[in-house]
Amino acid sequence: EIVMTQSPLSLPVTPGEPASISCRSSQSLLHSDGYNYLDWYLQKPGQSPQLLIYLASDRASGVPDRFSGSGSGTDFTLTISRVEAEDVGVYYCLQATQSPYTFGQGTKLEIK
Amino acid sequence: EVQLVQSGAEVKKPGESLKISCKGSGYSFTNYWIAWVRQMPGKGLEWMGLIYPGDSNTRYSPSFQAQVTISVDRSISTAYLQWSSLKASDTAMYYCARPLLQGAGSYYNTWGQGTLVTVSS
Numbered sequence: 001e002i003v004m005t006q007s008p009l010s011l012p013v014t015p016g017e018p019a020s021i022s023c024r025s026s027q028s029l030l031h032s033d034g035y036n037y038l039d040w041y042l043q044k045p046g047q048s049p050q051l052l053i054y055l056a057s058d059r060a061s062g063v064p065d066r067f068s069g070s071g072s073g074t075d076f077t078l079t080i081s082r083v084e085a086e087d088v089g090v091y092y093c094l095q096a097t098q099s100p101y102t103f104g105q106g107t108k109l110e111i112k
Numbered sequence: 113e114v115q116l117v118q119s120g121a122e123v124k125k126p127g128e129s130l131k132i133s134c135k136g137s138g139y140s141f142t143n144y145w146i147a148w149v150r151q152m153p154g155k156g157l158e159w160m161g162l163i164y165p166g167d168s169n170t171r172y173s174p175s176f177q178a179q180v181t182i183s184v185d186r187s188i189s190t191a192y193l194q195w196s197s198l199k200a201s202d203t204a205m206y207y208c209a210r211p212l213l214q215g216a217g218s219y220y221n222t223w224g225q226g227t228l229v230t231v232s233s
Contacts (some may be wrong), residue, residue: 094157
């Protein structure tokens with residue numbers, strides 16, 4: 001089973017400032033088809049998770065362009081260029097290159 | 113509109129059985145995998161497994177393989193998650209989710225509202 005490790009686990013950010021979350025996998029997520037099957041989700045308080053990024057860097061429909069994903073192999077990053085108050089919640093990465101799929105532990109973003 | 117609507121909250125006793133549901137609408141139910149995700153109180157997301165309604169092909173996480181059964185009824189566009197003997201440690205919110213693309217196993221862009229299962233004597 002691939003283990004996903006996120007850092008930091010807690011991220012206080014001032015509105016308007018950038019933020020980055022790291023997600024590292026215990027094995028390479030680069031599939032033989034050339035894709036990294038790495039998703040990013042945001043779970044806002046009291047809500048179901050929502051998809052932000054898939055295939056490591058593709059932004060889901062309706063997701064603001066201040067969110068971006070990067071990385072390949074074992075190291076991935078979610079970047080928010082300018083944090084807004086509505087971005088608070090817990091961010092999770094999910095690998096789907098190898099079954100069983102596995103989530104990271106989550107990173108809680110809060111506003112300073 | 114693509115939707116997944118889950119069954120309501122449940123309160124059960126240890127040892128009881130339970131089957132919760134996830135009904136899909138607004139799309140061709142048989143062409144998209146359905147995944148189940150657990151969230152224990154105050155904890156993170158855990159991927160439990162998924163099923164392809166078209167042929168009932170099912171994959172489980174080893175952590176859940178012997179604990180639950182995932183199934184589907186194509187005639188009513190509904191996926192199920194069931195337990196034969198609940199434990200207190202099964203207390204959690206359970207989500208179903210559908211991928212963005214046909215045939216894809218992840219990139220879940222549609223989620224159910226969650227079903228809260230409470231197991232207590």
